[in-house]
Amino acid sequence: MKIDDVVKDTLGRWAEEATVPQGLADRALRRRRRSRVRAFAVMAGATATVVATALTVPALVQPSGGEAGVILAEGKPADDPAISLTGPPEVSADPDATPPTKLVATEKTAMYAYYTWDNEKISDTRQILKQTWYLYNPDSATYEKTPWAAVDVAAGGHVAVLEEAQARRVGLLGPEGQVRWIDLEQPASQLKWSPDGRKLLLVSYAANPNEQGVFDEDGSSREIVPVTRTGFSVVDVAAGQAFFRPLPAGGDAWGRSVDLHWSDDGTLIWDWDTGSESSPPPRRFYDLEGRPHAAPPDPADTGQEAGLSPTGRFSAIHSPDRSAIAAVRDTSSGAITPLKPVAGHWIEQAIAWSGDDHLITWACELKGSAGCEVSEFRNRLLLVSVDGRQAVPLTGFRQNSQKPGSWEPLFARR
Amino acid sequence: MDAAEERRFRDFVSARSPALMRLAFLLAGGDQHAAEDLLQTALAKTVARWHAVDAPEAYVRQVMYRQQISWWRRGAFRRETTVAEPPEWAVQDATHAVEVGIVVRRALAKLAPRQRAVLVLRYFEDLPEAEVAAVLGCSVGTVRSTTHRSLARLRVLAPELAEPYKIIGEAMA
Structure with a gap:
């Protein structure tokens, strides 16, 4: 046996002793996904009743430019929340269903909507990332499919929608299926409620920002479709007025990184400075006129989707050690509690707070002392106490969160 | 993204x-x-x-x-890397093949990273010298000499490899 063969044989056997750590992709993506659920917030939906009305009534009553909010459906204003959760505020789960059919909620927070996603091919080389939105209907006590292309839900169940990418108007859903439409000066493809639920931020692009290249046969490359932001509109919901402000960005290969986001207090908006060399790139803040603005002191960027708890007492952070992926930090004392395995689950990500005392997380089935059975992409929503000691499954397991047809939740305060 | x-x-x-x-x-x-x-x-x-x-x-x-x-x-x-098996077990027990494997692991762990990288590229990845050179951004001659020195260093670190193992191309180097 030659020494070459010995070395070759030794390396081959030795390599088999390597252990693949969990969450490799998550860790690499973490910096870019901090705002993913909200950033990708083309979220929310409508009930079947809403759908029927929404599709017919708006066409009859088109508001003209500058007109105040139009009242539809027998004169009833559409500003009551579209989804009123009656009954006692308690934990409601559907632990065997994926996606859930029964209401998923805690005492403080509810999953008002979810979307499924798929790629819709529009040519040999181009496709559209398409979302199908489902909204909770209290009357039928289940989630129902809607026709909306983009949705967001504010605290209390107020729902705003876009009918399509590059939409020329934004809709506010009412409880009886009526829609109040507000015209936009420029078409928009992304919408987000302000933290106080009084305003909407709509982002305009030069083309559909969800258009992408199709991977070639071996899956190794595809055309990069540049996304160019042209500006944004801020909608005063009560007044029914929208004002467009140019704020161009992008045109390179950075995709949805040109999206805009509300600051924590809703007085500013921000985007990522993707021209920066640093990683993650710094945020650039603007006032609501689109003028550059100094960053607010200590902008919350905790690393985990859930961010600061409602009162700011805790923040969801990355675990500083290998005993967990996520952790809870007491913002006054600095004490850190890693969210270690609990009730047979390995916690992968903290996505929303329920009050100051519970977190809604993605968690997989625990394998051994750390890590996931099957894969990190098979996971369920799990409600975890802030001390990490108690857990309640909220949904069944997604089979693979990375495959078309999978679903993503949208939470808001009850 | x-x-x-x-x-x-x-x-x-x-x-x-x-x-x-x-x-x-x-x-x-x-x-x-x-x-x-x-x-x-x-x-x-x-x-x-x-x-x-x-x-x-x-x-x-x-x-x-x-x-x-x-x-x-x-x-x-x-920093010093460790090999899972205790040396007593490696030296005094098991078959010759297992013993040599463990000794070689320990020796590989002690190589400089560049030496180890060249061996991994050549013998684990099975890359020809020209590709190794491209990956590491050096000349083919450097790959060849580094490979030779790495194997020679292995023999020093693991005397069990001195015989009957022969380094291919040793006579030419």
Whole structure:
């Protein structure tokens, strides 16, 4: 046996002793996904009743430019929340269903909507990332499919929608299926409620920002479709007025990184400075006129989707050690509690707070002392106490969160 | 990176992380934590350039090779690595093949990262010398001489390899 063969044989056997750590992709993506659920917030939906009305009534009553909010459906204003959760505020789960059919909620927070996603091919080389939105209907006590292309839900169940990418108007859903439409000066493809639920931020692009290249046969490359932001509109919901402000960005290969986001207090908006060399790139803040603005002191960027708890007492952070992926930090004392395995689950990500005392997380089935059975992409929503000691499954397991047809939740305060 | 690109990245990591981790493990001389750091750093660099990377696996591998050597140059990873098996067991027990394997592991762990990287590229990745040179950004002659020195160093670190094992091309070097 030659020494070459010995070395070759030794390396081959030795390599088999390597252990693949969990969450490799998550860790690499973490910096870019901090705002993913909200950033990708083309979220929310409508009930079947809403759908029927929404599709017919708006066409009859088109508001003209500058007109105040139009009242539809027998004169009833559409500003009551579209989804009123009656009954006692308690934990409601559907632990065997994926996606859930029964209401998923805690005492403080509810999953008002979810979307499924798929790629819709529009040519040999181009496709559209398409979302199908489902909204909770209290009357039928289940989630129902809607026709909306983009949705967001504010605290209390107020729902705003876009009918399509590059939409020329934004809709506010009412409880009886009526829609109040507000015209936009420029078409928009992304919408987000302000933290106080009084305003909407709509982002305009030069083309559909969800258009992408199709991977070639071996899956190794595809055309990069540049996304160019042209500006944004801020909608005063009560007044029914929208004002467009140019704020161009992008045109390179950075995709949805040109999206805009509300600051924590809703007085500013921000985007990522993707021209920066640093990683993650710094945020650039603007006032609501689109003028550059100094960053607010200590902008919350905790690393985990859930961010600061409602009162700011805790923040969801990355675990500083290998005993967990996520952790809870007491913002006054600095004490850190890693969210270690609990009730047979390995916690992968903290996505929303329920009050100051519970977190809604993605968690997989625990394998051994750390890590996931099957894969990190098979996971369920799990409600975890802030001390990490108690857990309640909220949904069944997604089979693979990375495959078309999978679903993503949208939470808001009850 | 948009949602579809992120999914593509996740699919890539999901599918290739076992192979990439094995490579990182060898480059790190059997140090699991160092291997995780190495792969994690390479993946973070890859995701930052994802839109421009046509062949992600080749890119990650190249980043790991060069990163490992770069870390070594800065001294960040000049630490003793350990081999799981106790030496008593290795030396005095088991078959000759097992014994030699363990001794060689220990010797490989003691090589300089660049020496180990060349051996991993040549004998684990099975790359021809020209490709090794391209990956490491050096000449074929450097690859050849580094390979020779690395094997010679192995023989010093693991006297069990002195005979009857012969280094291919030794007479020519």
